[in-house]
Amino acid sequence: xxxxxxxxxxxxxxxxxxxPQWFTGSEYTHRVAQAIAQYGPIARTTxxxxxxxxxxxxxxxxxxLIYADVIEETPxxxxxxxxxxxxxxxxxxxxxxxxxxxxxxxxxxxxxxIGANIHGxxxxxxxxxxLCNPLCECITEALTSTKPNDVxxxxxxxxxRCSAGIDPSPVAMxxxxxxxxxxxxxxxxxxxxxxxxxxxxxxxxxxxxxxVRYFQ
Numbered sequence: 001x002x003x004x005x006x007x008x009x010x011x012x013x014x015x016x017x018x019x020p021q022w023f024t025g026s027e028y029t030h031r032v033a034q035a036i037a038q039y040g041p042i043a044r045t046t047x048x049x050x051x052x053x054x055x056x057x058x059x060x061x062x063x064x065l066i067y068a069d070v071i072e073e074t075p076x077x078x079x080x081x082x083x084x085x086x087x088x089x090x091x092x093x094x095x096x097x098x099x100x101x102x103x104x105x106x107x108x109x110x111x112x113x114i115g116a117n118i119h120g121x122x123x124x125x126x127x128x129x130x131l132c133n134p135l136c137e138c139i140t141e142a143l144t145s146t147k148p149n150d151v152x153x154x155x156x157x158x159x160x161r162c163s164a165g166i167d168p169s170p171v172a173m174x175x176x177x178x179x180x181x182x183x184x185x186x187x188x189x190x191x192x193x194x195x196x197x198x199x200x201x202x203x204x205x206x207x208x209x210x211x212v213r214y215f216q
Contacts, residue, residue: 022111022130023068025061028053032061033070033106037131039083041074041103046090062104069110073102106130112166114159114173118143123154125162127170135166 023033028051035051036042042050048058065071084090108131116125126138139162144154155175163170 023065023070025064028057029061029064032058033065036065036071036104037106037108040071041105043090043101043103046084047104049090050084050088069107071104072107074105075102108133110168112163112168112170114163114170115176116155116159116173117176118151123151123158125155125158127163127166136162 023029031051032047032053035047039047039050044055044058044062047053048055051058053061062071066073108129111130112127112135113130114125114127116123121143122140123143124138124140127135129135139158141158143151145151155173159170159173
């Protein structure tokens, strides 16, 4: 879920508190991890062809990602042709016959995240793994107040209840606020419906900054 707030004035509130990174590395490291998340389980040969990387370069990158518990090898390679980009055809592997095939998959269970949505007079929240697989039942409850500070507190309380017993604990929250398009601009609906348009703080991320206190 994304955070959509318009008009946006002032600096991004999240610049003051960045989301903890799962791993570090070069642009290619992140491209490899993204491709495995999107197309995995996927064979190394297919992955190298897809990204235009040599087997040696890919091996170094995937070794680092395996060490960081971001990805892992699986003992077999399922058919992923329906998941690969349209028009892409993997070349036949040159590995020796009889050698067990392996594939790479994202260890999505190593990270969890909270997704929250304010819609109408309700808040919905759920916890997912890194591939957006739900880890709990979605909880929806009515807003107890429309005051920004109260909404932030309710988000924080709901996050604690929603993530109780989840291991590993969520590392970040994505907050979605309903909106509508006005000509060439995206106008957030919720602040106006809740009466926040004349309150200082909501448009520069005050509600978001307060709600992330759960992770401190």
